[in-house]
Amino acid sequence: MGSILETAMLICFGFSWPMNLMKAYRAKTARGTSLPFILLIIAGYIAGIFSKILSGQINYVLIAYGLNLAIVSLNLIVYFRNRSLDKTAEMRL
Numbered sequence: 001m002g003s004i005l006e007t008a009m010l011i012c013f014g015f016s017w018p019m020n021l022m023k024a025y026r027a028k029t030a031r032g033t034s035l036p037f038i039l040l041i042i043a044g045y046i047a048g049i050f051s052k053i054l055s056g057q058i059n060y061v062l063i064a065y066g067l068n069l070a071i072v073s074l075n076l077i078v079y080f081r082n083r084s085l086d087k088t089a090e091m092r093l
Contacts, residue, residue: 003057003059003060003061006061007060007061007064010061010064010065010068011064013068014064014067014068014071017068017071017072017075018071020075021071021074021075021078024075024078024079024082025078025082027082028082028085029082029085029086030079030082030083030085030086031086033079033082035079038072038075038076038079039076041072042069042072042073042076045065045068045069045072046069048065049062049065049066049069052065
């Protein structure tokens, strides 16, 4: 039952990350985006993955962790892209 509830939590979080990714990509600015927040979320997913591996509970929940980690990592890439776009826009002013 615990794995089912954990997966439900990860799925709920998981649906929000693609929306955040698209919003950030379309915005073309890093303003309003927190790098420490993104890094903290990534660290949390990595900790969850290692927790499952170290406890020997290797099951379908790892798929949810992996997908969420991948999408949040894409958010990190878009953050640096947007930060670069912000710097370019500032130079033009």
